[in-house]
Amino acid sequence: MTEHARPDVPLLGAYAAKQCPYRLFREHDPTEAAVPAPPDDALQELFDDGIAFEASIGEELVELHGDAVAVIPGRSEAEPDERRALTDAALAAGTPIILGALMQRDTTGRRLGEIDVLLRVGDRYRPIDVKHHRCTTNADEDSDEAEDTEEAADGLSTPVQTLDLLGPAVAVAGLEAKYREDDCLQLAHYYRMLQAHGYAEPHAVGGIIGTERVVAWFDLESPRFSTLTPQQSDGAITYHRRHRTTKRTALDRYDFEFDFRLRVVDEAIERRDRSASPPVLPVSVVECTRCPWHDPCHADMEAVDDVSLVKPVGYPEWSVHRFMGVTTVTQLAALDPATYVDTPLTEHALVNQIRSAQAAVAGQMLIDPDWDESLVPRADVEIDLDLENAARVYLWGARLSRVPDDWPEPAGSYTAFASFDELDDVGEAELVARLWAWLDDIGRRAAGRTVRIYGYSIGSTEVAALRRIAAGGAVPGLPSIDDVMALPWVDLLPLMRRKYWSNWGHGLKVVAAAAGFAWRDDDPGGYASMGWYRDAVAGVDREANIARLLMYNEDDCAATAALRVSP
Template identity: 35%
Template sequence: MTRCRRRIHLDNDPQAASEPRALPDPALEQRRADAAEHRARIAAELAGALDEGWHSVPEGDRASRIAATAELVEAGVPVIGNAALPQDPAGRRGAAELLVRVPGGGYAPVIVVRHRVTDPGSGAFTTPLREPWPALAAPDPARKVRSQPRDLLRLAHLVRMLQAAGWAPAADVQGSDVGGVVGLDADVVVWHDLRAGHWPGLRSTMDEYDARFVDREAVSRAAAAGGPALAAPSRVLECRSCPWWPTCETVLSEARDVSLVVRGETAVALREAGIRTVDELAALDPTGEPPVALPGMPFADTVALARGWGRGLAVVRRVPRVPVRRADVEVDVDMESFGESGAYLWGALLTFPGGVREGDDALGPEGYRSFATWEPVPTEDEARSFAEFWTWLSRVRARAEETGRTFAAYCYNEQAENRWLLGSARRFAGRPGIPPIADVEEFIAADSWVDLFAVVNDWFLCAQGKGLKKVAPVAGFAWRDPEAGGENSMRWYRDAVGMDGAEPDPAQRMRLLEYNADDVHATHALRHWMCSPSIDDVPLASEL
């Protein structure tokens, strides 16, 4: 229900079997294994807490699991684990980590996922994990719902299957059309009313699901029957991890499809206006009226982006001089986390553009330093490494202020760093060296905390992507490791801490430190490049 429609076509088209596909992604396989382990831990905890109220369906083939689930439903078991639902007349198949019986009869689905489903805040309807009953759900003063459309659609899918099997609550019973999610923190069940208007136009999750199901079913049936394709290739975010991308990329590149420059709704709108290729977009007058109302970036920028792509340019300037905040004392910061589990490394690069002064050596030498824990996260040792990082950074800030110098700290895409700065302060509040949340919020809100991604986003057009690995090479920077990247670092981390039962690998720890050091050197190089005469070598959008 959340996949690209073209992927659904290719998944069901017999003629696509010989088309090129990407190699299996080891990181994806590892995430699946981690998710299975997470589900097993939750099942074990519930089995111990619910005792006779819990029965889990034994592993086996699908038919035996469906039969075993049906027996437990017939017996009215309060909570059924590892449930498999019968395929319904519409062809739906599915399984639920939990089925929870509601008063009045029938079951509500609960799924267990390995990502966060809430954020700090209030208003989410939750129950304790060990009391997974939707009738007990109440507004949570410490949590708000984090948007996870995939989870909502999966719950709607299970509700429709329960209804078809006759296992759902009656429509007028409390617990009808609701579903629960247990996330990575695994301390509560977050309950969702699937009839509430969460979607554009205030559509309910059930209405959104039903519309998507009809559409996806039509796409898959047409593909399986060899009929005209109901979904054409178009570059979207999902393409990054889709096994069919090599096939679609060939088609799109040969056609010079407009989605290679603009994605999503913008590409759809342009095609509807008859602008199907990058060249057609580049030929438009950027000072004129757009052929159709376009979401996203201004029309002139869209045309300039197409012209830059046609010339093979990675970046194009919007302005003659790029405004970048600089300071006498500068620190580049990069954080490394292992998925949602924890932040295990804070790296920092200290430089003194305004010159070194007597006494600065108390901060340590210029250059890179790391603050790390090599205990597998989540771990209490994160408090130590984060506190050491924050204490050092605070000393640098204080030293600059005491000596009348300006200070600035830089990162690339502050969302991740801000999340773990705040999350660490909340999680380890009261521990030695852990700052009050208000201090972290003050740091984040200050002009001296500079997100270089925002600078790039504001003042450059990036035809090949805005990620640091795409933009920093334009500034002449190169990573030492040819495999440098977030997904690969996850694999290195597992080896570095011996997460899978092996001995911790010191070589992989060093690899992660070098990768992190290169990341902060990359933001340093990017900033200096944007402030140097070399920036004049980058064409202006108005010159294209």
């Protein structure tokens, strides 16, 4: 933590350490001429959904804990100074749970912070952030992650618990905390703020409440995050010789990233001459797709054919390439991997980057010359399965894409198991029971013939949803988890990654287009479909939106089928 005597220097919030430093530079550069774009409809929808989810968690915590909860007014309800004073009062009173805590500025550490939930632990406080995504993974005793969790628990006897925060911790069986670096960096920011004001626990722990509506606890002093940061010395790149990476704690990662961004901001605010080289350059990373500075940064990178425009090239790889004199996509596409033998990049990673660069130069996805179509498993009866979900899965679509000549239904027959009314656990489970009865019937009729069920990233979507709903046991007729796992699933995503060299990822919309498939809807997409669903449930153009959703889902199923017959 760095002390600064000047009172006018900017203070940074909890997102700074995990955001692109060039974004911060542009935001604080007085010579910047470009204008950031407002959030588009999809991004605004994400914001709105996150705010609504956070509010629902707050309501649940108040319902569970009553007067033990202090609710600080939100941004639209009170001025910052009043909110900070109310937070101070709640902290001084030892309130067990504080929602929406707006902390006093940490002028020494140059931090600002509003913490979703503060939980009193002893005479100190523990930060909890609410996130509209999962905060856990399914426990697997045989996985490396499970072993790491056991080895590095460091006293977290209940790493995942229910939202009953004040009673004895009730562990949630079958789940383990998912260490996402961006979440943990944010928790580290809050821990440092609490530390600056004398309210932090001796050992740094933070929590995330995710869409599972549980709390996952994270040890911020456990080495969890691998870094590949090449060091230049005497004309060579050095790195960890055994693992090529070094595992660091969330606090280590946060302190490094936050201090670096403070230096970037300080240089930005002093800039007066636009011709002067900035301390950072734009680098294309995942964050760019939803950044308000995307268009001007992307234009700058395209103007110089920046090597980071190759999708697998992140900041660490970009640093290596620049050190090796490879600064453009065109140079990377022509690279001989043998010239990189003494760099931190593995041969596999480098070859993947070169192939993506070659696709980028060609302007289209390229089929691997060694691709063998027989790698895709085929069957007498082929079913393509796809789900649509909002808060719950409201539609399961199944397409009989391949059937024997004597099969009663023709190839291409589509069946939907759907509800366009508000769903609870029972309603969601009833759809699965109907789907399962249909699959069981197909299996009986196909006796003596092979059957396979295809999907795209099916393990983390359709199979995961079936397992979750089956485990709930809300209605009769549901399969067991063993029954779900015994089905002949085929995930086409890893196969398409082998088949295509791509600089645009391997999402279904991208790969299916390369295979010659086109959706009938003019605006097919997951975010758009969620809007159609909400309108259908609300009665807005209900029949039209239902028809649109069914057509979109049927086309998703047809798209995965097209991948098996494409060139």
